[in-house]
Structures are given as C-alpha cells and as structure tokens.
Amino acid sequence: xxxxxCLGKAFDLQKEIVAKITGIEDSRVxxxxxxxxxxxxxxxxxxxxxxxxxxxxxxxxxxxxxLYLGDVLLLKPNGFVRILFRVKSNHNSLxxxxxxxxxxxxCSQPPKNADDIDYHYTINEQLINLIPKxxxxxxxxxxxxxxxxxxxxxxxxxxxxxLPETHIHVLTNGRYFAWPKFVELFNGIDKERIVFGIPLYxxxxxxxxxxxxxxxAFNQTILGLHNLGRNEFRIEIRCVLHKLTFERLPRLAxxxxxxxxxxEHIAFMGLEYTGYTPYNSKLLWIEPHAYSTxxxxxxxxxxxxxxxxxxxxxxxxxxxxxxxxxxxxxISDWKKEYLEECIGCSHLNDCGGVFxxxxxxxxxxxxxxx
Amino acid sequence: MENIRNKRNRxxxxxxxxGNSASDYHLLPFRFIELSESKEILVNxxxxxxxxxxxxxxxxxxxxxxxxxxxxxxxxxxxxxxRKPIPELIDVLATRYRTKKSFLDSFTSLHIFVLTLRCNHSxxxxxxxxxxxxxxxxxxxxxxxxxGIDHMFKSPSKKxxxxxxxxxxxxxxxxxxxxxxxxxxxxxxxxxxxxxxxxTNATVFNTKNLQFLKEHNVLISTSLDGPEFLHDAxxxxxxxxxxxxxxxxxxxxxxxVGHDQVSALMTTTRLSLDYPIEIIDNYLENGxxxxxxxxxxxxxxxxxxxTKNIYxxxxxxxxxxxxxxxIIKINQRGRYFVEDYTAILLKKILTPFCTNxxxxxxxxxxxxxxxxxxxxxxxxxxxxSRMLAERNDLTFLLGHVSDSYESIFYGKxxxxxxxxxxxxxxxxxxxxxxxxxxxxxxxxxYASQGDxxxxxxxxxxxxxxxxxxxxxxxxxxxRKEEVMPIFISWISN
Amino acid sequence: MEFVCVNPxxxxxxxxxxVYTIDVVYKCFYWYSGKYSVTINEGLSTIEIDLELGEGIxxxxxxxxxxxxxxxxxxxxxxxxxxxxxxxxxxxxxxxxHGDEFDESPPGExxxxxxxx
Numbered sequence: 001x002x003x004x005x006c007l008g009k010a011f012d013l014q015k016e017i018v019a020k021i022t023g024i025e026d027s028r029v030x031x032x033x034x035x036x037x038x039x040x041x042x043x044x045x046x047x048x049x050x051x052x053x054x055x056x057x058x059x060x061x062x063x064x065x066x067l068y069l070g071d072v073l074l075l076k077p078n079g080f081v082r083i084l085f086r087v088k089s090n091h092n093s094l095x096x097x098x099x100x101x102x103x104x105x106x107c108s109q110p111p112k113n114a115d116d117i118d119y120h121y122t123i124n125e126q127l128i129n130l131i132p133k134x135x136x137x138x139x140x141x142x143x144x145x146x147x148x149x150x151x152x153x154x155x156x157x158x159x160x161x162x163l164p165e166t167h168i169h170v171l172t173n174g175r176y177f178a179w180p181k182f183v184e185l186f187n188g189i190d191k192e193r194i195v196f197g198i199p200l201y202x203x204x205x206x207x208x209x210x211x212x213x214x215x216x217a218f219n220q221t222i223l224g225l226h227n228l229g230r231n232e233f234r235i236e237i238r239c240v241l242h243k244l245t246f247e248r249l250p251r252l253a254x255x256x257x258x259x260x261x262x263x264e265h266i267a268f269m270g271l272e273y274t275g276y277t278p279y280n281s282k283l284l285w286i287e288p289h290a291y292s293t294x295x296x297x298x299x300x301x302x303x304x305x306x307x308x309x310x311x312x313x314x315x316x317x318x319x320x321x322x323x324x325x326x327x328x329x330x331i332s333d334w335k336k337e338y339l340e341e342c343i344g345c346s347h348l349n350d351c352g353g354v355f356x357x358x359x360x361x362x363x364x365x366x367x368x369x370x
Numbered sequence: 371m372e373n374i375r376n377k378r379n380r381x382x383x384x385x386x387x388x389g390n391s392a393s394d395y396h397l398l399p400f401r402f403i404e405l406s407e408s409k410e411i412l413v414n415x416x417x418x419x420x421x422x423x424x425x426x427x428x429x430x431x432x433x434x435x436x437x438x439x440x441x442x443x444x445x446x447x448x449x450x451x452x453r454k455p456i457p458e459l460i461d462v463l464a465t466r467y468r469t470k471k472s473f474l475d476s477f478t479s480l481h482i483f484v485l486t487l488r489c490n491h492s493x494x495x496x497x498x499x500x501x502x503x504x505x506x507x508x509x510x511x512x513x514x515x516x517x518g519i520d521h522m523f524k525s526p527s528k529k530x531x532x533x534x535x536x537x538x539x540x541x542x543x544x545x546x547x548x549x550x551x552x553x554x555x556x557x558x559x560x561x562x563x564x565x566x567x568x569x570t571n572a573t574v575f576n577t578k579n580l581q582f583l584k585e586h587n588v589l590i591s592t593s594l595d596g597p598e599f600l601h602d603a604x605x606x607x608x609x610x611x612x613x614x615x616x617x618x619x620x621x622x623x624x625x626x627v628g629h630d631q632v633s634a635l636m637t638t639t640r641l642s643l644d645y646p647i648e649i650i651d652n653y654l655e656n657g658x659x660x661x662x663x664x665x666x667x668x669x670x671x672x673x674x675x676x677t678k679n680i681y682x683x684x685x686x687x688x689x690x691x692x693x694x695x696x697i698i699k700i701n702q703r704g705r706y707f708v709e710d711y712t713a714i715l716l717k718k719i720l721t722p723f724c725t726n727x728x729x730x731x732x733x734x735x736x737x738x739x740x741x742x743x744x745x746x747x748x749x750x751x752x753x754x755s756r757m758l759a760e761r762n763d764l765t766f767l768l769g770h771v772s773d774s775y776e777s778i779f780y781g782k783x784x785x786x787x788x789x790x791x792x793x794x795x796x797x798x799x800x801x802x803x804x805x806x807x808x809x810x811x812x813x814x815x816y817a818s819q820g821d822x823x824x825x826x827x828x829x830x831x832x833x834x835x836x837x838x839x840x841x842x843x844x845x846x847x848x849r850k851e852e853v854m855p856i857f858i859s860w861i862s863n
Numbered sequence: 864m865e866f867v868c869v870n871p872x873x874x875x876x877x878x879x880x881x882v883y884t885i886d887v888v889y890k891c892f893y894w895y896s897g898k899y900s901v902t903i904n905e906g907l908s909t910i911e912i913d914l915e916l917g918e919g920i921x922x923x924x925x926x927x928x929x930x931x932x933x934x935x936x937x938x939x940x941x942x943x944x945x946x947x948x949x950x951x952x953x954x955x956x957x958x959x960x961h962g963d964e965f966d967e968s969p970p971g972e973x974x975x976x977x978x979x980x
Binding site for chain 2: 113255280
Binding site: 101146149175176178179181182215216219220223 | 968969970971972975976977978979980
C-alpha cells in the first residue's frame with residue numbers, strides 16, 4: 001500500500017496550493033509549482049532549505065520516496081499533503097464531492113452532507129491543467145459526481161479539451177440520467193472517450209432500493225441507463241457482491257441482457273471491508289466461496305451472450321477455475337496487498353490481490369499450487 | 371426548492387421501508403399456456419417468459435399470491451405485474467417491444483429474382499417447375515431485371531439481400547452476371563449493405579461461374595437431403611447419381627469460394643421422416659455446422675405427388691424432436707452443430723432482439739420483408755406465392771415489374787393481405803402464449819386451408835410451431851442443465 | 864356448470880353467464896371446433912353448448928376434465944386481457960412513437976430531481 005496523504009509541518013504556506021512536482025533535487029527535496037507560479041518545497045528536514053522566504057512543507061522521508069516528477073499534490077497551510085495524481089499510476093481519479101443522494105449499505109467512502117462542490121471543483125480545474133497530456137486514463141469519482149450538474153459537464157468538457165488522448169471513467173449511480181433533459185446537457189461530450197460506470201445491485205427494485213437506501217433509486221438508475229443507451233453513451237454496469245446481491249445474481253445477469261443489452265461491460269466486484277461495511281457486516285458479509293456458484297453462472301451466461309464481463313477485487317484462489325480468466329487486476333495499486341497465505345502461490349503474478357483497506361479478509365485465501 | 375444533494379438523515383432504514391405489500395399490484399399484458407400437469411408458461415408482450423407452477427396465472431389475476439411468495443420479485447422484474455398502474459419502466463418495455471418488431475423498420479429487405487425456370491433436375495417435390503434445359507422462354511428478360519433492381523433500390527431498408535432462384539439460376543448465368551454487376555454498380559450511389567445468395571443444385575459449377583461468385587462474395591445455397599439413398603430418391607436425375615454430383619459440387623465450390631460460403635438446405639419428404647439421425651450425421655460428415663430440419667411446403671408441385679410428399683404434421687414433429695435430440699447429443703460431445711429453426715425460435719425466446727426469418731414474423735414477412743420478381747416479370751408476395759402461381763393460382767400476384775412501386779407494395783392486394791398478417795389479431799393466436807415467438811402466414815393458410823386467416827385448430831402451421839416451441843420449453847425446463855449452455859451458444863453467434 | 868351426455872355422440876354443456884362470459888366461451892370452444900361440431904346458444908342466464916362427434920365421443924370423463932381446465936384458463940386470459948387493454952395500447956403507441964413524445968417523467972420526489980428537469 002501507498003500512503004496518499006501525509007500530515008507534515010508547513011512553513012509560510014498561506015493558502016491551499018495545487019502543485020506539480022517539477023524537480024527532485026536529491027532524494028530529500030522536491031520542488032512543486034502551481035499553475036500561477038507558486039513554488040513550494042517538500043522536504044524531509046528543516047535544515048536543508050533554511051531560507052524562510054520559501055514556502056515549504058516538511059514531511060517524512062518515506063512519503064517523499066514515493067513521489068515522482070509530474071505527480072500533482074495538494075498542500076494545505078496546516079501541513080496536510082495529498083497526492084492528487086501519480087504519473088506512475090493507472091488509477092488516477094478526480095474526486096469531485098463527498099455528497100451523495102444514495103447511502104449504500106456497503107459504501108467504502110461514506111458520504112458527507114456539507115456542500116463541498118465548489119471546493120473540489122476549484123482543485124480539479126487546476127489539477128487537469130497540471131497533469132500530462134499523454135495521460136491515458138482518468139477516473140472521476142465521489143460521492144455522486146452528477147450532483148455537480150452543469151459544473152460536472154463543464155469539468156468533463158474541460159478534461160476532454162485539455163486532455164485529448166485521455167479516456168475518462170465516471171463512477172456514478174446514474175440516477176439523474178433518468179431525466180432526459182439532464183442527459184441532453186451531455187450532448188457536446190465526446191462519447192467515445194467516456195464510460196459511465198453505474199452500479200446495479202438487483203433486478204428487483206425493492207432489493208436495489210434497500211441496498212442503496214433510497215426509494216425509487218432502481219427505477220431512476222434503469223431509466224438513466226436506458227437514456228444513456230438511447231443516446232449511445234458507453235456504459236459499464238457494476239455490481240458489488242455480498243449477502244444481499246448474490247442470490248439473484250444470475251437473474252440480474254439475465255435482466256441486464258434483456259433490458260440493457262447495449263452496455264459494453266459488466267463488472268462483478270468483491271466487497272471492500274471498510275467504510276459502512278463493518279457497521280452493516282451482519283447484513284452484508286459472506287465468504288466469496290459461498291457465492292461462487294451464482295457468480296460463475298452469471299459470468300458464464302454474460303460471456304456466452306457476448307457481453308464483456310469482469311470480476312474485480314477477488315483473489316484468484318476464491319474463484320472457480322472457469323471464472324478465473326475473468327478476474328482483473330482491479331484494486332488500485334495504492335490499496336493492493338498480498339497476504340502471508342499468498343506465499344508460494346503459482347498464480348501470484350496474475351492475481352489482483354486483496355484490499356489493503358479491508359479490515360477483514362476471507363478465511364479461504366490460500367496459495368494455489370499447480 | 372432545496373435539492374437533496376445530500377440526505378440530511380443518514381440513518382439506515384429496514385428492508386420493510388423499501389417494500390410493498392404482496393397483493394398491491396397491477397397486471398401487465400401477458401399470456402400463458404399449460405406446459406405439463408404441474409407447470410405453465412407465462413409470456414409477456416415482449417416475449418419474456420417464466421415457467422411457474424400450474425395455476426399461477428389464475429392466482430396472479432385474482433390477487434391470490436401469498437405475501438412471502440418468492441415469485442413476486444420475478445413477476446415484477448420480468449414485467450408481468452407492476453406496482454404502479456403505468457409501470458415506471460414502461461419506456462424500457464416500449465423499447466423492448468420496438469426492438470422485437472424492428473424488422474419492420476427496414477421494410478422489404480429480401481428480394482428474390484427468379485432468373486429461370488429451367489432445371490437439369492426433376493425432383494418430385496419441386497415447388498416450381500421442371501422445364502427442359504434449353505427453353506429460353508423461361509428466362510427472365512434483361513429489361514425485367516432492370517425494373518426489378520430499380521424497385522429494389524426504392525426500399526427504405528439499409529440492408530438488401532438479393533437471392534437468385536430458379537429453376538437452376540446458374541443455367542441463366544449471363545442474367546445472374548448482369549444483375550449482380552448492375553446492382554453493384556448502382557450501389558456505389560445507394561450505399562446499401564448488400565448480400566447476394568444463389569440457390570443452386572450445385573451440379574452446374576464451372577471455373578467461370580465460381581470465380582464470378584467468389585469475386586462478388588455470393589453465398590452459395592444448395593440442396594442436400596441426407597444420405598445417398600435418400601437424396602437420390604428425393605432428387606432423381608435421369609441417368610446420373612444426383613448425390614455424388616451435389617457433393618462434388620459442394621466440395622468444388624468450397625475449394626473455389628471458401629468453406630463458409632457454401633450452405634445446404636434439406637427438405638423433409640415422407641421417406642426422410644424415418645431417417646432424422648442419418649440425415650444429420652450426413653450433414654456432419656460433409657463438414658456442415660448446421661442443418662435446417664425443414665418440412666415440405668404444401669405448395670406447388672409438391673401437391674401433385676401426394677403419396678411422396680404429403681404427411682401428417684405430427685409425423686414431422688416426431689422427426690424434428692428425434693433430430694433435435696440427436697443434435698443436442700452431438701453438441702454435448704463437444705461438436706458445435708446448430709439446428710437452424712431451433713436457433714431462430716431460441717433467439718425469439720431468449721434474446722431481446724428480433725430475427726429476420728421471414729416465415730415467422732408478425733406482421734408477416736410477405737411484402738414487409740420479402741418480394742419475388744418472377745422470370746416472367748410478375749411480382750409476388752413471397753417465394754411460396756409464386757409456387758401457387760405455377761399452379762395457376764394468382765392470389766398473391768402483386769403486379770408486374772413494370773408497374774409503379776406504390777401499386778405493387780402499397781396496392782389493393784397488399785392492403786387486403788394486411789388484415790390477416792398480424793397474429794395479434796387472428797382467432798386462436800390473439801390469446802396464444804407463443805404469439806410473440808410465432809408469426810402469421812396468410813399464404814400458407816390460403817394454400818392449405820383455403821383462406822388467409824386460417825383455422826388454428828387444424829392448421830399445420832399452428833400444430834408444428836406450437837409443438838416445437840412447447841418442446842423447446844420442455845427441454846429448457848426438464849433438461850435445463852444440459853441444454854441451456856448449448857442453446858445459449860446457438861443464439862450468440 | 865353442467866355436463867350431460869345425451870347420447871354417445873353428443874355432450875351438452877350448460878354454463879352460468881354469471882361465471883363465464885360469451886367471449887370466454889367462444890374463445891374456449893374455438894379450439895374444440897376442429898374435431899367436434901360445436902353449437903353455442905346464449906340463453907337468459909346460461910350459455911348452452913353442444914359438442915357433437917358423429918363417430919361417438921371417446922373418454923367423456925377426460926373430455927369434461929379438459930373442458931373444465933380450459934374454461935378456467937380462458938377465463939383467466941380474459942381477465943388479464945381486459946385488465947391490461949389500456950396499458951397494452953400505451954405500450955404499442957410508445958414503441959412506435961417518434962422520439963420521446965410519449966416519455967413519462969421519472970419517479971421520485973421533487974427534491975430528488977436535478978435542477979431544471
């Protein structure tokens with residue numbers, strides 16, 4: 001795991017700064033520059049750069065060691081530093097809000113109620129100006145990004161203009177897309193370079209609504225998917241696997257094929273045991289091997305009718321042999337871990353590992369010895 | 371107005387808060403049929419099906435479903451019932467309905483040109499005619515080809531399939547060459563997606579015609595009735611061995627134009643009925659990946675030779691079931707081999723898409739999907755229509771190729787036929803659970819029962835399709851584990 | 864519901880109009896009219912049906928059992944089709960409508976709605 005945040009000690013930092021790493025002088029000093037020319041030094045030691053006129057933040061050497069030229073950081077006057085963008089990573093995202101109109105029982109990053117849209121918007125507008133034009137992939141996540149409404153469209157538009165080669169992946173519950181007028185806002189977006197990843201947890205409205213803790217959410221999401229499909233947007237459907245979703249999983253697969261055959265990818269995702277999940281553990285937690293039959297049936301069905309299907313976040317040893325080829329290396333590099341049990345596993349190189357953020361792991365993880 | 375971007379209260383609520391009471395629902399249109407003494411099949415307006423205990427439809431209608439009956443989620447998610455009088459997802463359902471009927475969007479796409487009635491074979495079930503090989507009177511004229519092509523390019527369809535038939539169309543190779551070249555030339559402006567098919571007995575191939583067919587990507591469709599003794603009995607050719615000739619032709623064509631460009635069709639005669647296994651194995655041995663178990667049509671000259679050609683539709687059903695069972699076993703052994711009619715029905719039953727098979731549509735495929743330009747310039751509603759015409763029955767004659775597009779395609783005949791070409795409004799069909807999988811066939815019913823509407827209790831079309839569809843549901847229910855992977859592999863291309 | 868076998872080739876059936884409408888009876892007996900000669904007479908409170916088969920009706924008990932099942936089925940079909948006639952029309956109208964002229968507003972509270980939608 002990599003620590004994306006660090007609390008250091010700031011000197012002369014008057015305001016929050018979004019800055020790109022423009023130089024690494026020796027392994028102990030990093031220069032960062034913001035869009036409007038602010039220069040900040042990030043260093044492991046106050047003694048290195050005693051000139052008090054310089055803005056600087058002192059952080060641990062371990063944090064410094066994981067930074068590369070081109071990474072973008074957020075630096076706060078209180079010494080807080082967050083890595084916003086890592087050039088070496090394929091899992092970079094714009095975080096746009098902590099607010100959400102759903103309240104999923106298994107949310108890994110529980111939403112907050114304060115209106116933080118403008119705050120994040122300002123940061124992200126700077127960020128997209130600082131990241132390399134060659135960036136292949138950029139996620140957008142929250143909270144619920146669609147709550148930004150027209151600001152979201154503006155942000156997307158700016159992303160696509162500034163980063164003409166970048167593919168954008170948006171994680172949204174898609175509920176706002178139920179309103180055709182809302183979808184119209186996206187008319188100017190380059191549809192080829194954007195995929196909406198939208199969760200669907202059941203074919204039965206009451207189940208889905210209960211899981212996301214919002215009445216009408218299922219119908220809104222389905223109508224949203226339908227509207228996106230009619231307008232030829234690219235769609236990925238995501239379903240988190242837990243005790244409330246696995247039983248009807250094969251039915252969900254059929255439902256997607258019958259009603260939403262235009263989706264280009266379906267991801268079944270293992271549960272990250274963090275956020276709300278520990279609190280709702282009794283409702284949610286189930287050993288992955290206990291749902292392997294339903295998962296296998298669903299995956300093989302979708303694959304055989306020609307829909308791309310993937311399994312995320314489940315180590316290979318917890319999957320049936322016929323479904324292993326659908327497992328992807330999906331856990332973000334900074335969260336990914338392997339366990340002691342994995343030592344000697346012959347599939348280690350192909351395996352996506354487990355969430356380092358999960359507070360418990362499956363008891364059935366063990367090395368596969370071929 | 372305050373927008374709930376944020377939920378003020380993030381306390382989790384119980385499942386009950388998101389639920390509804392069991393009996394609180396509205397019906398959506400669906401139909402049903404008994405599958406067995408203990409089960410019935412429910413099918414809704416867009417073809418979504420559900421196999422349930424016998425009596426379930428009645429319970430649904432009478433609001434007698436128990437509070438905790440696990441069927442409720444299925445009924446809601448499959449659109450059999452709705453919590454609201456107008457279901458919230460009705461636009462999704464409407465899209466599915468439109469998709470199922472999307473074959474209508476393109477109107478006529480299959481254009482059949484009968485290039486000649488001349489043939490070098492004399493099959494006893496031949497649907498059209500047998501004329502000696504040297505009578506130029508039975509070839510289509512260049513002028514009529516031109517007129518037919520002009521009509522064809524007026525079709526709104528983006529995809530056009532041009533099928534050349536006969537007689538033996540390759541006996542009029544000059545006409546075929548002319549038609550294909552003209553169509554290809556004109557299409558530089560029209561930019562339609564073209565597919566060419568030639569229906570040939572495979573006995574008159576030569577380097578010249580095969581080279582041409584290859585160059586223009588023409589699919590070769592030929593006839594193979596099964597093992598040698600059967601094929602030769604069905605398709606006699608004076609003094610020569612028809613089976614060997616066809617196989618030589620098939621192999622020659624495969625070598626010249628490519629293995630997958632050559633397909634074969636079989637016709638089930640009375641003699642064939644005893645040999646489903648042998649016929650299928652013959653197709654397998656000859657390197658085909660599919661077979662179309664096809665009953666004989668009660669048209670044209672087939673009726674002349676009743677002892678050989680007319681049999682009980684129930685016998686055909688037995689033949690089909692035995693054949694399908696054998697094909698399932700072949701697939702279970704790991705060899706991919708498809709029964710085409712089953713695949714068409716499975717696409718209708720298991721997928722949200724429509725099929726382009728013209729004999730099983732509602733509104734019917736005649737005119738809507740297919741039109742025939744006959745060798746004599748007459749235009750017919752379907753291939754079967756011109757077979758009737760060869761017996762001097764001009765009921766389905768739409769006009770002459772020199773008539774205007776409007777008078778042919780939207781004329782009086784078309785309008786009259788349109789009253790009988792939707793099974794949604796036919797007696798016996800309007801309540802049928804299999805309505806959305808089946809079709810209306812006014813030509814068949816006219817030919818076999820004397821009127822366009824037909825009489826379902828004794829209709830061979832009904833008996834055959836009801837029998838086959840019900841059989842498929844039986845298989846998908848009683849032998850689910852073994853047949854489903856095979857069936858799904860057939861629908862996904 | 865009354866079934867009387869008058870003679871080996873004639874079965875008389877009497878149905879209460881309170882239970883079965885004439886539509887249901889017609890639709891049900893349509894399927895018997897291929898094999899049998901069917902006569903349907905509508906009385907004041909009953910519908911009288913004659914099923915005749917010249918060569919004699921075999922297995923009358925089985926036939927009556929089948930008829931009872933079919934009558935229930937056709938009555939059920941009638942309930943469903945009558946109750947869904949409007950929604951079916953709406954569905955077909957929407958399916959063949961141009962653009963979004965028949966689109967419904969999405970479900971949910973006003974507070975659930977994005978601005979200006």
